[in-house]
Amino acid sequence: MQSLYSGYRGETYFEARHRHEFWYSRRTNEGIGNDPVEIVSRKQNLARVLGRREQSIATVLDYGGDRGQFIPDGLGAERFVYDISDAKPINGVAGLTSLEGRQFDFIMLAHVLEHCSEPRQILQRLRALGHGKTLFYFEVPYERPSLTWAGEGNLQRQYLNALLRVEPLLKLVDLYSTVSRVKFNQIPPLALQKCSEHLNFFNEASLKALLDGEGFALEESGVLSVSSSGPVSRILYGLATIAPEPVPSSTESSLVSTATSR
Numbered sequence: 001m002q003s004l005y006s007g008y009r010g011e012t013y014f015e016a017r018h019r020h021e022f023w024y025s026r027r028t029n030e031g032i033g034n035d036p037v038e039i040v041s042r043k044q045n046l047a048r049v050l051g052r053r054e055q056s057i058a059t060v061l062d063y064g065g066d067r068g069q070f071i072p073d074g075l076g077a078e079r080f081v082y083d084i085s086d087a088k089p090i091n092g093v094a095g096l097t098s099l100e101g102r103q104f105d106f107i108m109l110a111h112v113l114e115h116c117s118e119p120r121q122i123l124q125r126l127r128a129l130g131h132g133k134t135l136f137y138f139e140v141p142y143e144r145p146s147l148t149w150a151g152e153g154n155l156q157r158q159y160l161n162a163l164l165r166v167e168p169l170l171k172l173v174d175l176y177s178t179v180s181r182v183k184f185n186q187i188p189p190l191a192l193q194k195c196s197e198h199l200n201f202f203n204e205a206s207l208k209a210l211l212d213g214e215g216f217a218l219e220e221s222g223v224l225s226v227s228s229s230g231p232v233s234r235i236l237y238g239l240a241t242i243a244p245e246p247v248p249s250s251t252e253s254s255l256v257s258t259a260t261s262r
Helices: 011-020 026-031 036-056 119-127 153-164 167-184 204-213 250-261
Strands: 059-063 078-082 094-096 104-110 130-141 216-225 234-242
Touching: 011 026, 036 104, 036 130, 036 234, 104 119, 119 130, 119 204, 130 204, 153 167, 204 216, 204 234
Parallel strands: 059 078, 059 104, 078 094, 104 130
Antiparallel strands: 130 234, 216 234
């Protein structure tokens, strides 16, 4: 992960991606994370989700948050960002290189889980940074293109193998697939079901299952629209706390007491 995202969106990254995706322009690369319309839209969404809850928040951590530019204005007295890239934090946000021994009132994990090969490990690290009243905010792109016309089975595999032998045609089909998925939210006939960076895709049920499994209690979730000049148009969010430890039943307590007395 460190080697993959160190220098993220930098010159080396851009050259490698542009070589395979000729439509991935320098303007697109530099606009990701810097689109003022998207920044405002996402901050406003988060502020609305928090509502009056923000009054109890003094310390904020944006984990994997680039420069901390998506932390809502006025949220928290102390604002921090932890990111493995070399991005310089914006004014009013302090960059952290270590989180050891720290805890926060509000922890954001926005547009990170979809990139992780081991999302459970990230959630375990996050959970350790919270206390009993910490609020956790999770946000991922809501990517649910229609697969009605998507190819499948042995015929699709033969088609893909043939494309791999004709690189110019592969790139054109890739472009056709990308435009259809981003602009029309569908995978059309003869298109590729390709993901450039995202490994995981979520709906509300799968996000809840992931959080439940790692000791979080999902308090609220939903899908929101985002204003953006880039590919992100809808996001899935979840607001959670650390789940309380289960209280043992009277039978379990009796068994433990009996075992201890022996």
